Amino acid sequence: MSDEPMVSSTVLERVAFTDAASDMVRQLAQRHGPVMFHQSGGCCDGSAPMCYPDGDFIIGDVDVLLQEVDIEGVEQAVPFYMSESQYEYWKHTHLTVDIVPGRGSGFSLEAPEGVRFLIRSRMFSQEEMEQLKLL
Structure with missing residues (x-):
């Protein structure tokens, strides 16, 4: 058994x-190939x-790359920037x-489908902020 500390392999997601x-x-x-x-x-x-x-x-x-999100059935990870x-x-x-249903007013690819993407958010917990080194 090693005396080295265990390192978690769990990576905290910023985007889901x-x-x-x-x-x-x-x-x-x-329809469009890889998206971002x-x-x-x-x-x-x-x-x-x-x-x-x-x-x-x-x-x-x-621009900051928050995460490249793996979505099942999508060949390439989806980058998410802000x-x-x-x-x-x-x-x-x-x-x-x-x-959600409804059309946004931007140029996003989903607009012709009669739906729009939106963000739901929550604050990271104290433990998550420590893991992300935000404290």
């Missing part, structure tokens, strides 16, 4: 997708998560991408 949102991502990826998300910071549709064909939205130096300034406000928050 509901089953309904995952279903829509699968459909969009089948950028959390809008007030342009177009308020602060909605926007889905684009991967590479169609130019990521800048001020601007650095918005991240400063949301870094203590776990984001869950959901989908």
Whole structure:
């Protein structure tokens, strides 16, 4: 037995997708190829998560990659970005991408389907913030 401390292999997720949102991502990826998300910071549709064909939205130096999310049935992990300034406000928050009926006013891929992605959020627990080194 080793005297070295155990290191947890569990990686804390910053972003998750509901089953309904995952279903829509699968459909969009089948139609458009790999997709990515950028959390809008007030342009177009308020602060909605926007889905684009991967590479169609130019990521800048001020964008933060929160996570690459593995969605069952989607060939490539789905990157999720937001601007650095918005991240400063949301870094203590776990984001869950959901989908609801209704059309957003942006250019997100799901708009023609009569649905829109939205964010449900919760604050990270004290333990999660320590794991993420946010304290």
